[in-house]
Amino acid sequence: MLIRVFIPSFKKVKGPQTYTVYTIEVWNSGRKQIVEKRYSEFEELNKELKKLMATPFFPPKKVLKWNSKVLEHRRQALEAYLKALVERNTKPIILLNFLNIKIPSDSTESLDRLGRPRKKCLVPVVGFPDDAFVNEDPDRPLSFAVVDGVLDAINTPCYSGTCS
Incomplete structure (x- = not known):
């Protein structure tokens, strides 16, 4: 399964609580989809993956988390982290779910899709x-x-x- 990931940008989301989301471009078999994730979701992914395998460098929390320079550095580090994960031969289901990549099942539903034009x-x-x-x-x-x-x-x- 050939997967490529890029994090081209991040943005602040304002609401009752302001937070930053990172825009992830996921390329899977030539198809692109956009996924937005918060840093805390990356942290949770890293925590779960550590239970299964050795993980690449994960950027730590920073005190000045709203500083644009810090956010840009974190964006680059998160992109490197994801790229290191998807370049591995085995990709845990946790990672595929995080990237919203559907896994073909052994059910007849996946076979039905093959017959569609x-x-x-x-x-x-x-x-x-x-x-x-x-x-x-x-x-x-x-x-x-x-x-x-x-x-x-x-x-x-x-x-x-x-x-x-």
């Missing part, structure tokens, strides 16, 4: 319908064979049933 259409970028060297024109440079292949691929219609 996909929305993306994969069309070859370069295709040669005929052998480029069989009908070679001696007056044209070989590089035109590549151009012809690209133009054929671009102009090939998307047949019904292969795209949606």
Whole structure:
């Protein structure tokens, strides 16, 4: 399971109690989702993971927690922490739940999703319908064979049933 994480920003949330949330970009199999977590949620994750395995460096609490320089340093440290966790071969379920990554189950529900039509259409970028060297024109440079292949691929219609 290829997972990439980034924490591009943080923001203050005002309410009865003001707090900071960190915006996490989670890339899972080419799909991006945004998750927002508080520092206390990261702390809880780290506490639970320590019961299972050795964890990477986790940024400690600071006295000046509202200082923008401190928050930026913490953002960078939390990003490094998450990246170190997702780069491991085994990813605990606690981590996947924290990142809101759904785990396919052994139920028939996950099999039903396989039968649904996909929305993306994969069309070859370069295709040669005929052998480029069989009908070679001696007056044209070989590089035109590549151009012809690209133009054929671009102009090939998307047949019904292969795209949606």
